[in-house]
Amino acid sequence: MPIPAPVLYPPFQVVRLNHIVLSVSDLSRSRAFWADTLGLQVTGEADDRLYLRAMEERGHHCVVLERGEEPRARVLGFKVYAEEDLDRARHFFRARGLPAEFVEAPHQGRTLRCKDPLGVPLEFYFAMEKLPSIHQRYALYRGVKPLRIDHFNCFSDDVQASVDFYNALGFRTTEYTECEQTGRLWAAWMHRKGGVHDMAFTHGVGPRLHHVAFWVPTPLNIIDLLDLMATTGYVANIERGPGRHGISNAFFLYVRDPDGHRIELYCSDYLTADPDHEPIRWDLRDPQRQTLWGAPAPRSWFEEGTPFPDTPPRQPVYEASPIVAA
Template sequence: MPIPAPNLYPPFNIIRLSHVELGVTDLAKSRAFYVDTLGLQVTDESDEAIYLRAMEERGHHCLVLRKSADAAARDLGFKVFDEENLDKAAHFFKGKGLPVDWVERPYQSRTFRTRDPHGIPLEFYAKMDRLPPIHQKYALYKGVKPLRIDHFNCFSPDVDASVAFYNELGFRVTEYTEDEATGRLWAAWTHRKGGVHDIAFTNGKGPRLHHTAFWVPTPLNIIDLLDLMATTGWVSNIERGPGRHGISNAFFLYIRDPDGHRIEIYCSDYQTVDPDLEPIRWDLKDPQRQTLWGAPAPKSWFEEGSLFEGTEVQAPSLAAQPIVAP
């Protein structure tokens, strides 16, 4: 199935990804991981939830950790241009026969929850409380010095269908992996904000959240985090990397939080703001697509992901498998 032509005039205007909520079983352990080790900043906390932001962010939160009996991913949040576009978004999802539930969210204006056709829980809003800037408060920089949330990657049982739906929302494909035998998509990277991706889709049992990524200043920050994790009891939470992806050109590290939610630490991708930018194609059998250099990805990286709360997982319709880098 060919990559759809960019939809430059979608029915409503999504600015960027915004935040994610993760269900965690032990708030204290999660706080030690995300705050004391990674260096995210606490903007509010209670016995039930912790709200976090990264150093360059002015919005109240990019990550919500909520105490839960089960570790699961909840809503993936997106910011739209204004209240008029929020109403247009609600109208769009209703027109598709998808749920639209207006909900109260702390620190956000009017917000609705919905799901994409595969069941990924989504949340849309136009305004979030603003906080004073802290990007020059260098005494606060800790851990890997996370600057901002960068993207989500989700397992999809049908990547072609996921790309087609998000194309309707105005997400443009920057890079993709194609199975030559079938002509179908095995993975695709799509964006709104002008980077390589706001949300990507990888073939697999899904929908499940593969990872949430945070942008950091330099590869040296990733090396510093590895030293820190190796000497503070987190060495077994290092899953993959460091290395460099072929796709996106990113310098990366994958780690797992205390509940197994996967986090990518990420830098060095490129700008994609031109509306006529042609997507880059990768063959599924090219081992450098996932690892330009570095150790091969472990089996867990291909098979494990966070369940979305209340969503049924389906087997993938494409059986093809990539070549793992030697």
């Protein structure tokens, strides 16, 4: 089996994912989509930057939009358990010859910026500026009513290498896809917070960001968002869904922001907190793997993603053929 044994006592403790930094071409246009349409709350604004959070989050931000010439996923952010874990993380990355430096990050405490072995830019922090709770301020709820950031999914040119590295950090695999013809790993879903995933990897030209996902209260909120997007000029931004994944059991919708960044709206997955939770295997050619109801994903879902800065994407280490919609 291509899934390594879980590391229950990793070299430093990651609590969960927390935030993403994306470059966008027009902050006003992005605000109209991310805040006024999706429903994230604006927590800070500058000439070149917009900060947002979801409804149950207490930290200052889960999304940072920065003005840039080209769409890029600038960094994927994670929270650690204690201040000391930042020093342990720096030692871990540097011992493997990987870049790791402390940087200034607004609204965050000491922040470690680094890269994984395939070139995905990461940062780890312990303390972030706290904001008053707005979870029960229902007058603020708009769009799809996003409650929290849920996960990242990245294209990886070597899914096995990605899984091996994040497994060493204590990320545990919940589900995975294996290519029956080659016996190799095609995709994997890995978690820290006790859901199906904080980080997932999909076979493809990479590394690139495939999508960032937000947890929403119910499938009906996704239907409401579809009605809103279809009548406010965003119908072309609806890429895939709604549907229910075989993997994770989640009810989902994929949309694209004005710069092409892919966003998943997501609910109804399951608890994975037990340390002896056994991963579920799927075959790449199983039509219910992508969507429990059998509908395949469009070609764009397998081919298009957001590049990371200073990390040229590479062709995958082996060829595989998923089921693609005609």
